[in-house]
Amino acid sequence: MSTRPLKERFHALDLLRGFFIVTIICDHLSRWPSIFGVLSGKALLWVTAAEGFVIISGLLVGYIRGYKAKAVELKTIAKKLWYRAFTLYLWAVIGSVVYTIILWYAPLVGGAPSPEIAQGDWVSLILRSLILDYTFIWVYFLKLYALFLAVAPLAIWLLRKGQAWSVVLLSFIGLAIGWMTRSEVLQWQFIFFIPVVAGYCMPTIQGWWQKMSPVKRASLTIAIITATIATIVLSYIGVYHPLSSSVLDTMTVSAFAKDSISLLRAATAFLWFTAFVLLFTYSQKFIQRWFGWLLMPIGTHSLTAYIVHGAAIIIISALFVSTDNFIGNTLLDIFAILIVLAIVKIPGINRVIPR
Numbered sequence: 001m002s003t004r005p006l007k008e009r010f011h012a013l014d015l016l017r018g019f020f021i022v023t024i025i026c027d028h029l030s031r032w033p034s035i036f037g038v039l040s041g042k043a044l045l046w047v048t049a050a051e052g053f054v055i056i057s058g059l060l061v062g063y064i065r066g067y068k069a070k071a072v073e074l075k076t077i078a079k080k081l082w083y084r085a086f087t088l089y090l091w092a093v094i095g096s097v098v099y100t101i102i103l104w105y106a107p108l109v110g111g112a113p114s115p116e117i118a119q120g121d122w123v124s125l126i127l128r129s130l131i132l133d134y135t136f137i138w139v140y141f142l143k144l145y146a147l148f149l150a151v152a153p154l155a156i157w158l159l160r161k162g163q164a165w166s167v168v169l170l171s172f173i174g175l176a177i178g179w180m181t182r183s184e185v186l187q188w189q190f191i192f193f194i195p196v197v198a199g200y201c202m203p204t205i206q207g208w209w210q211k212m213s214p215v216k217r218a219s220l221t222i223a224i225i226t227a228t229i230a231t232i233v234l235s236y237i238g239v240y241h242p243l244s245s246s247v248l249d250t251m252t253v254s255a256f257a258k259d260s261i262s263l264l265r266a267a268t269a270f271l272w273f274t275a276f277v278l279l280f281t282y283s284q285k286f287i288q289r290w291f292g293w294l295l296m297p298i299g300t301h302s303l304t305a306y307i308v309h310g311a312a313i314i315i316i317s318a319l320f321v322s323t324d325n326f327i328g329n330t331l332l333d334i335f336a337i338l339i340v341l342a343i344v345k346i347p348g349i350n351r352v353i354p355r
Contacts, residue, residue, distance in 0.1 A: 011284060011288070011296075012277070012280040012281045012284045012287075013056060013059075013060070013277070013280075013299075014295075014296055014299035014300050015280055015284065015287050015288065015291070015292065015295045015296060015299055016052070016056065016276055016277065016280045016299070017053065017056050017298075017299040017300075017302045018294065018295030018296060018297075018298040018299030018300075018302070019049075019276075019280075019295055019299075020049040020050075020052045020053045020056070020302075021049075021053070021298050021299070021302050021305045021306060021309070021340075022294070022295070022298060022337055023036075023039075023040045023048075023049035024049050024050065024053065024306070024309070025305075025309045025312065025313075025333075025336050025337055025340055026040060026333045026336070026337070027040055027042065027043040027048070027049065028137070028138060028309065028310075028313055029312075029313050029316065029332065029333060029336050030042070031110075031322065031329035031332050031333060032324075032329065033324065033326045033329060034326060034329035034330040034332070034333050035326075035330045035333075036330065036333040037329070037333075041235065041236060041239060041240075044239045044258075045232070045235040045236065045239060046231065046234075046235040046238070046239075046256040046265060046268050047235075047256075047265065047268050047269045047272050050141065051191055051265075051269040051272075051273070052269070052272070052273050052276065053141065053302075053306075054141070054144065054145075054188060054191045054192050054195075055191055055192075055195045055269065055270070055273045056195070056273070057145060057148075057192065057195075058148070058191070058192035058193060058194070058195030058196045058198075058199065059195040059196070059198055059199040059202075060199060061081075061149070061152055061196055061199060062155075062156075062159070062195060062196035062197060062198060062199020062200040062201075062202070063199035063200065063202050064199075065077055065080070065081060065152065065156060066155075066156045066159055066160075066196065066199060066200040067199065067200045067201075067202060067203065070160065074153065074156065074157055074160070077153060077156060078153035081149045081150070081152050081153055082149070082150060082153070084149050084354075085145075085146045085147070085149035085150040086146070087354050088142045088145050088146040088149070088303070088354065089132070089142075089143075089146040091139065091142055091307055091353070091354065092129075092132065092135050092139050092140075092142035092143045092146060093129045093130055093132075095136060095138065095139030095142065095307055095310065096125075096129040096134060096135050096136040096139060097125060097126065097129050099115075099136045099138055099139070099310050099314075100115040100117060100125055100136055101125075102314055103115055103314075104119045104120070105119075106314065106318060107318070108314065108317040108318050109317065109318065109319075109320070109321045110316060110317035110318070110319070110320050110321055110322050111317060111322050112313065112314070112317050113136075113137055113138075115136065116134065117134060132146075132147075136310075138309065138310035138313070139306070139307060139310070141306060142303075142306070142307070143185075144185060144188050144189075144192070147185055147189075148189055148192045148193070151189075152196065155167045155193055155196050155197075156196075156200075159196075159197065159200045164197050164200070164201065167193060167196065167197050168194065168197055170193075171189060171190050171193040171194055172190070174186045174189050174190065174193075175187055175189070175190040175261065175263075175266075178190075178261070179260065182259075182260075184259070184260075187260060187261035188261060190261055190266055191261060191266060191269060194266075194270070221278055224271065224274055224275050224278060225275045225278065225279065227271060227275075228271055228272050228274075228275035228276075229275075231268055231271065231272070232272070235256075238256075256268075294337070294341060297341060297344055297345055298340065298341060298344060300355070301344040301349075301350065301355045302355070303353075303354050303355055304343070304344045304349060304350060304353045304354065304355045305340050305341075305343075305344050307353055307354075308340060308343045308344070308353065309336070309340050311339070311343070312335075312336040312337075312339035312340050312343075313336060315339060316332055316335060316336055316339075320332060
């Protein structure tokens with residue numbers, strides 16, 4: 001992290017958030033092989049873009065609604081967070097219902113995920129969507145985000161009381177209960193609320209970082225990036241070249257299972273996220289120059305892009321059959337990204353779809 005004012009570095013976070021959304025689009029399109037699939041690991045690596053998206057969301061809630069709004073009455077902050085939570089809840093329901101109906105009846109030659117609700121079971125679709133028992137995969141994050149935002153005022157209240165340790169402790173307790181009950185929501189909250197604490201304490205973290213000598217800062221940066229590269233390489237090996245009965249294979253299967261958030265998976269997610277923040281911060285001018293036209297509008301309208309990315313997948317699946325053509329699949333990934341970009345740039349789109 002540089003010594004520039006904190007607010008300037010949010011441009012790097014917007015770019016990073018755009019990068020996460022682009023990766024999610026390609027992972028959900030699931031056209032393999034392609035260059036984007038190679039880079040993202042087809043969402044099969046130890047950590048995916050989804051964790052990064054959740055982390056950055058928690059971080060910004062902690063900073064914007066927590067630290068920056070310290071002087072604002074908590075009731076006002078709570079109302080804003082609850083309104084946002086309700087809005088995202090509505091879109092989680094709308095997205096689940098609309099996408100499920102389309103997949104029930106649309107002739108998608110390129111394939112798509114199969115809804116878990118039987119075709120024509122309208123009662124189950126509506127009721128289960130309303131109570132968030134069923135949320136389609138393309139809008140699943142909206143469910144998590146809505147629930148976390150509904151609870152966020154409590155976390156901010158504790159942080160204002162100087163009880164950051166209480167938020168961390170409660171998050172660990174929630175994670176443990178999530179393991180016992182197999183609740184994905186309680187497990188994923190750990191990936192959200194620990195960053196909320198970090199976001200609230202960001203100026204303190206920034207001050208600590210700036211007080212370091214340049215040599216120590218450089219050494220720590222190199223260590224974080226080196227550890228990230230090493231674990232990414234191990235992740236690729238563990239996923240694509242598993243060694244029978246090896247320690248690495250055992251770690252891949254147990255500690256990084258996709259249906260749970262282990263402490264090792266969470267720690268790895270935080271490590272990789274920190275490395276990406278450092279890389280995007282130090283390379284911000286380069287990234288902005290060459291990829292800002294794409295990442296910035298998608299990053300600053302991340303929820304809009306997330307909500308509509310299923311539409312891009314449907315369009316492509318309706319027009320193109322699945323193949324194993326590397327170049328063709330890469331072009332389809334690009335096509336999907338450009339469709340989403342075009343939608344988020346429609347004038348007035350955020351009067352309808354939240355950003």
